[in-house]
Amino acid sequence: MKNLALCVLCLALLSGCSMSSLPFLGDDDGTQPPATAKKSPDRKPTFGVSPEAQTYLSQAMEYWTPSGECTNPERAAALLDKAVDADPLDPAPYLMRSLALSDLGYFNEAFDDATRAIRLSPTAEAYATRGLVCLKQHQPEGAQRDFAYAEKINPNEPLIYVYRSAGAFLDGRNGDACADLKKACDLGHCRPWNTATENKLCR
Known part of the structure; x- marks a missing residue:
């Protein structure tokens, strides 16, 4: 029973939308924290300046439950695609899409999205x-x-x-x-x- 509970907890913690080999070497892949990261105050990604992007982000957020589960990662990812197109300089949709894509098993794409978010706002x-x-x-x-x-x-x-x-x-x-x-x-x-x-x- 304890092992079952442990698995349930881990799955809950690792679920996407709570919100293969990976290239971990070198600055170009975004794995090294930028020098500005230590100097800049941390700030959470915010909705994009674009009203269109904000609309898509808000719609995607409707698929998030209070526990952090994404009820429809495929639909959420589709909305976040549109948010990225509307405001490609906002890190928030990249982070959200990263988790949705990881739920769908697209881990390389999820990693890339998280890296893009880091480059925009570390x-x-x-x-x-x-x-x-x-x-x-x-x-x-x-x-x-x-x-x-x-x-x-x-x-x-x-x-x-x-x-x-x-x-x-x-x-x-x-x-x-x-x-x-x-x-x-x-x-x-x-x-x-x-x-x-x-x-x-x-x-």
Whole structure:
């Protein structure tokens, strides 16, 4: 029963829309944090300036549940395609589409979208999202690298610890996973911690 609960929690944490080999070497693929990342204050991606892009983003958000599940990633991705076309300089639709595409199994495309978002706005959330995509395609080293970048940019972003905990649970490092979930809860994101404690995975 405990293993079942663990799988359920990991799947919940790794689900897309909560919102193969990968090239992790070199600056050109976006894996190295830009020098400006440490100097600039972290900011979450926002809706695009374009009213058209904002409309598509709002429509895509309707497919997100409060728990972070995407009920129709294919439809969400289609709307986000239109948002990107309407405002290609806004990182938000790239991040959202990255998670939708990873739900659909298009991991290389999801990674590329997260990288585009990082290049446009190297926030902790952007790096954490790409780390999540890496976890979903069984690339733990790349995931840990992105989580480390994210934590360096803004250690108060709770998504870092939520996403990182999923990888720790899958590795059997329950203590590390619970510590991350507790930290995320202390930072204001308590749903994963509550799920873990309800399933007696953490206490």
